[in-house]
């Protein structure tokens with residue numbers, strides 16, 4: 001499928017650029033929603049590279065990018081995070097990713113997540129499975145909540161973080177353990193690869209979860225919001241269907257911002 005191949009090709013090229021140009025100590029260029037929400041020069045350069053590659057082949061498609069916002073209004077939209085896990089990128093923690101998804105009429109149909117420092121490119125096309133290095137991925141099934149390794153993440157807003165810490169305090173005693181990887185796209189691919197059993201986070205943006213969410217779904221995970229809506233614009237849950245239900249039931253009463 002052309003979109004899947006193109007997303008993968010561009011994610012690989014963007015990753016090569018970032019590896020070649022990443023200085024030993026990347027500098028913060030600006031802050032966005034809060035002092036902890038940072039952008040480096042390479043976030044912007046990488047998104048520009050991705051936009052120009054998409055435009056060269058698909059000039060009529062819309063593009064939504066973390067740094068540059070929305071351009072165009074075609075029925076096909078590319079959803080781009082040039083560096084998901086910017087704080088890891090800044091500190092040299094090898095868990096950050098280029099994430100590129102393609103939506104048709106609002107539905108994600110292809111995705112590529114290049115976890116650059118690990119040399120891992122996760123890909124998925126709707127209905128075609130999730131793949132890593134030629135291997136088809138399956139998420140872990142049949143893991144009960146109390147034995148589940150759960151990944152999560154935190155937003156940049158201090159008020160939301162306070163709530164997320166309170167929710168975490170209730171979740172931690174109920175599960176095997178918690179991981180905070182620092183890149184939502186990579187975390188979702190970790191669910192797909194069975195490296196964690198589930199993932200939840202409130203307040204993600206489409207560019208954080210669009211590609212990784214498809215990879216996880218194509219590996220057999222259920223991906224959705226707390227109210228069960230597809231896409232999970234607010235609190236995103238991701239796990240094999242049985243664990244999804246358990247996580248949902250645990251989180252629903254805890255989450256003060258719960259979806260209506």
Ligand code: IPD
Pocket residue numbers: 066081083084085086087152153154155156181182183184185201203204208
């Ligand atoms: C962030 C990462 C992180 C998640 C945050 C995101 P960014 O994206 O995905 O894991 O917890 O909510 O904003 O800012 O590094 O592109």
